[in-house]
Amino acid sequence: MNTVSENREIDKINIFMYFDYREYLKDILESLQRSGLSLRAIQDGIGVSGSAFFSRILDGSRPLSPANAKLVAKAWGMDECETEYFLNLVSFGNERDVIRREILLKKIIAARGKLKEFALQDCSLKFFSKWYYPVLRDLLPLLPANVSAEKIGRMFTPALRAPQVESGIRYLLESGFVICDKDGKYSVTKAIVSTPPRVSSTILRKYHLKNLEINAEVYDLFTSDDRSITSVTCSLSKESFEMVRAEIASLREKILAIAREDKAPDRVCHVGFQLVTRAKEGK
Numbered sequence: 001m002n003t004v005s006e007n008r009e010i011d012k013i014n015i016f017m018y019f020d021y022r023e024y025l026k027d028i029l030e031s032l033q034r035s036g037l038s039l040r041a042i043q044d045g046i047g048v049s050g051s052a053f054f055s056r057i058l059d060g061s062r063p064l065s066p067a068n069a070k071l072v073a074k075a076w077g078m079d080e081c082e083t084e085y086f087l088n089l090v091s092f093g094n095e096r097d098v099i100r101r102e103i104l105l106k107k108i109i110a111a112r113g114k115l116k117e118f119a120l121q122d123c124s125l126k127f128f129s130k131w132y133y134p135v136l137r138d139l140l141p142l143l144p145a146n147v148s149a150e151k152i153g154r155m156f157t158p159a160l161r162a163p164q165v166e167s168g169i170r171y172l173l174e175s176g177f178v179i180c181d182k183d184g185k186y187s188v189t190k191a192i193v194s195t196p197p198r199v200s201s202t203i204l205r206k207y208h209l210k211n212l213e214i215n216a217e218v219y220d221l222f223t224s225d226d227r228s229i230t231s232v233t234c235s236l237s238k239e240s241f242e243m244v245r246a247e248i249a250s251l252r253e254k255i256l257a258i259a260r261e262d263k264a265p266d267r268v269c270h271v272g273f274q275l276v277t278r279a280k281e282g283k
Helices: 021-034 039-046 053-058 066-075 080-094 098-113 116-128 132-142 149-155 162-175 197-221 238-261
Strands: 178-180 186-188
Touching: 021 039, 021 053, 021 080, 039 053, 039 066, 066 080, 080 098, 098 116, 098 197, 116 132, 116 162, 116 197, 132 149, 132 162, 132 178, 132 186, 149 162, 162 178
Parallel strands: none
Antiparallel strands: 178 186
């Protein structure tokens, strides 16, 4: 009888390619089933019970517990590094607290960083780790050649220290977000690298929170000519809420189109939209 321990098709699936443990499980299960194993045989090989064990995990209705994750790792022949990565992946996928998710994500990226094929790819994930990286990326091409880090730092609100500017430029160059010609002039090389949803949501959540914090800190530093802040409080149904969400998405695309067509930009701006529920009936 064909068993998981005898089936090495799963060796062809590299766990370090994954940020979502459910995607990894799905690919492994499909590989094992193609080789002739039934879900029942796979479950028996792991030592877990329940006719819907995998289906409930894959559809998100239940998490894979740490105890069962260890059983999976052992049954599927993971080595020590793979097991540690898999267990962190499971914890990351199940965690809801944004701070603990970020800690787990750093562990996952650190483990991938030991492998050359992922090191450069993951370097780009740091793009939103500092609020000023995206600003610096768009600002550098607007500047004349060889502007000092001190002068660039004074252009920011709030101002940056020269070491922050220097490390930011170094990161953008190493990650390929900008290039510098022989005359010292910078230009943008590519659009933002896309990341898996669960990864980007973890990174972007902190990025957005930091920008909101900074906006509050520097509010009084701007005159009415340099800021536009408005808000509206209204009652919406679920359907209307989704319509407003769509309108915000549409406006965002229009703003990006305006920016792309601008032939003489002289500043880098942060435009934020917040659509949040302040009170909800029945709570």
